[in-house]
Amino acid sequence: MHTIRNMFKQLHWANERILEHLRTQADNKQVVRLFAHILHSEKAWFTRLSGKDSSHIPFWPDADLSDCSRLVDENNANFSAYLSVIETNGNLEDVIAYKSITGASYATSVRNILTHLALHGQYHRGQINTILRSAGGEPVNVDYITYIRELS
Secondary structure, rough: OOHHHHHHHHHHHHHHHHHHHOOOOOOOHHHHHHHHHHHHHHHHHHHHOOOOOOOOOOOOOOOHOOOOOOOOOOOOHHHHHHHHHHHHOOOOOEEEEEOOOOOOEEEHHHHHHHHHHHHHHHHHHHHHHHHHHOOOOOOOOOOOHHHHHOOO
């Protein structure tokens, strides 16, 4: 559980770093779209972990930075509370039944869903950095080791 909690702290830290960087850049619709996808995916998975239907949450929304800013905070609060409950009363091996965005039914352990979320965001933040660099900008350092070093 310690590793998963650290992954989610780093996930939030990385989302905040991307958000702050995007606030200083000219509006890049492709980057904002990828960032919104990360955040809406986090929201959808939290909804699924909560036993609710996530079909109303778009995975590829039209969103702006104010939407992203709200979701960075909302997702962090939701997952912080969720992880606290799991630590005291839950089981990472519990299986969650849900439907994918295509309507297919699946069942996956909480541990695997949480791991997926941490890796999914990191994958797309890498894409964001590639786009930023190709547009002549500087990528945002969101490496896990950087996060750990900043804690020291």
